[in-house]
Amino acid sequence: MTTWTSTELMAWQPPPSWHELSGDQRRAHLDQHGIQIPLRPADWEVLDHDQRTAYCTWRDRILSDTPEAREAKEREYRKKLRAWRILMCWWIFCLIVGLCLVWGTSALGENAEVRVGITVFVVAGYAMAIFVPMRLNKPVAHT
Structure with missing residues (x-):
C-alpha cells in the first residue's frame, strides 16, 4: 500500500x-x-x-459533511433557538409584570416622576443586562 x-x-x-x-x-x-x-x-x-x-x-x-450530520446540526440549532426564544419571552414577561406593578398599583402613590424614573431605570437596565447580551448570543444556523 x-x-x-x-x-x-x-x-x-x-x-x-x-x-x-x-x-x-x-x-x-x-x-x-x-x-x-x-x-x-x-x-x-x-x-x-x-x-x-x-x-x-x-x-x-x-x-464528515453527510446529510445525517447536516440534519443533526439543524436539529441542534432549532433546539437552541427554541430555548433562546423561550428565555427571551420569559424576560419580556418579567419586564411587563414589573412595569405593571409600577404603573398598575398605587404603591408609589400618585407621583408620576417616580414612576417614570423607575420605568426608565428598569427598561435601561433590562436592555443592558438582558436584551443586548441575549441578542449577541442568539444561536446561528450552521451552513
Missing part, C-alpha cells in the same frame, strides 16, 4: 452526487475505488500549520 501526500489526496475530487451520499455510502464508494483517506498523510510532519488546517478541513468536508 502506498502512502499518499496531502497534495495527492486533496487533488482527488469526489463525484457530483457526493454531497447527498450518507456516511456509509461514502465509505463504500471509497473502498470500492481503493481510496483510503488517512487521518495524517505521508507528508504530515513537513506541513506548516496552514497546510495542516487546509488538509483537515478538506478531510472533514469529504468524510
Whole structure:
C-alpha cells in the first residue's frame, strides 16, 4: 500500500452526487475505488500549520459533511433557538409584570416622576443586562 501526500489526496475530487451520499455510502464508494483517506498523510510532519488546517478541513468536508450530520446540526440549532426564544419571552414577561406593578398599583402613590424614573431605570437596565447580551448570543444556523 502506498502512502499518499496531502497534495495527492486533496487533488482527488469526489463525484457530483457526493454531497447527498450518507456516511456509509461514502465509505463504500471509497473502498470500492481503493481510496483510503488517512487521518495524517505521508507528508504530515513537513506541513506548516496552514497546510495542516487546509488538509483537515478538506478531510472533514469529504468524510464528515453527510446529510445525517447536516440534519443533526439543524436539529441542534432549532433546539437552541427554541430555548433562546423561550428565555427571551420569559424576560419580556418579567419586564411587563414589573412595569405593571409600577404603573398598575398605587404603591408609589400618585407621583408620576417616580414612576417614570423607575420605568426608565428598569427598561435601561433590562436592555443592558438582558436584551443586548441575549441578542449577541442568539444561536446561528450552521451552513
